[in-house]
């Protein structure tokens with residue numbers, strides 16, 4: 001009985017010493033980072049997109065479709081071999097467009113305050129399969145509408161607000177080439193996977209404060225494209 005009591009006391013002392021050590025390490029860490037609670041909270045990268053690998057199929061994603069004609073479209077999840085392991089990818093396509101522009105995409109509502117972030121990166125792996133509108137389109141050429149950014153068989157768009165609540169769009173489009181030389185496009189070959197990482201999006205102007213939603217897919221006439229993953233990491 002007496003022995004049990006002593007053992008319990010020893011266990012308790014060990015626990016207290018362990019807790020004190022943890023607290024002192026945490027305190028040392030905070031002091032080392034200058035007492036800034038936001039810096040302290042942001043030591044790790046935070047993934048803002050749910051199911052960005054599509055391992056959980058289309059869960060958390062909504063299909064978006066815009067067309068003025070009676071086109072044929074779909075968004076499907078496929079499993080492919082990538083580097084000797086299975087990878088679930090999203091394939092989207094649009095046919096019967098009759099050279100009339102439209103969109104097939106996936107949308108995820110994010111609603112994340114990023115105002116205290118110092119870094120934010122979009123990372124994605126994409127592949128163009130085919131497309132019929134060979135450039136980014138003439139109709140946004142010289143447009144003063146910041147949401148009119150042109151068309152490409154694969155794109156990622158991030159809709160965000162600045163600190164004053166004004167809406168903006170960050171965009172990257174993937175296409176082979178473009179006679180219009182619009183900004184925000186990366187030229188890649190057809191039928192090859194391409195890994196893309198954005199610049200630090202906390203350095204763009206206007207600076208993001210709140211991310212509304214992300215849109216990934218294709219836009220143009222007929223097109224077909226693949227997305228292996230799309231991640232938005234912040235810290």
Ligand SMILES: [Ca+2]
Nearest residue numbers: 053088228229
């Ligand atoms: Ca995947």
